[in-house]
Amino acid sequence: MHNSLYWLNYFTQNLKNKRIDWSIKPSLNQTEREKILKSLQAWQLGETSEGTNLINAATKHAKQLNDRHYTPTIKLFILEEQKHGNNLGKYLDLIGEQRIKKDWGDSLFRKIRGLNTHMEFWTIAVITVESTAQIFYQCLKDATECKLLKQICTDILIEKPHILLFRQKD
Ligand SMILES: [Fe+2]
Numbered sequence: 001m002h003n004s005l006y007w008l009n010y011f012t013q014n015l016k017n018k019r020i021d022w023s024i025k026p027s028l029n030q031t032e033r034e035k036i037l038k039s040l041q042a043w044q045l046g047e048t049s050e051g052t053n054l055i056n057a058a059t060k061h062a063k064q065l066n067d068r069h070y071t072p073t074i075k076l077f078i079l080e081e082q083k084h085g086n087n088l089g090k091y092l093d094l095i096g097e098q099r100i101k102k103d104w105g106d107s108l109f110r111k112i113r114g115l116n117t118h119m120e121f122w123t124i125a126v127i128t129v130e131s132t133a134q135i136f137y138q139c140l141k142d143a144t145e146c147k148l149l150k151q152i153c154t155d156i157l158i159e160k161p162h163i164l165l166f167r168q169k170d
């Protein structure tokens, strides 16, 4: 079990790690493109949330716990998710595809999240998404021969400890 200060250091360090070599040219073939494009666009959008509701819930929670490192930690967690969104977006740009603005699944999830003012609900929501993400990015990585896309996936898969950050509070 780690405290918030541990996580604060973890995220600070992790954000400095550059694991993607952007000098590699994308090499997605047509079959791969058709198979993965829709889900790639949907996850790209999903990773770019502002996180305002989560920050509010975390701030409330931090006051109760009297933990001054908690909210800054959650903010860095959101920043890391946005980094994933940016990387996927950059990849979409490189292969000449659109970054989508709206996805019905995403809108629905955003609405549900809007109702989440308690950290307990957030914990469940985030663990669900993080677990699904681990499966999705592993599949995406296996589904392509493109070296750049594989590196982007690996970088996201390394984030596995996200689940632990939310689990540790129980
Ligand atoms: Fe992510």
Ligand SMILES: [Fe+2]
Pocket: 081, 130, 133, 159, 162
């Ligand atoms: Fe994550």
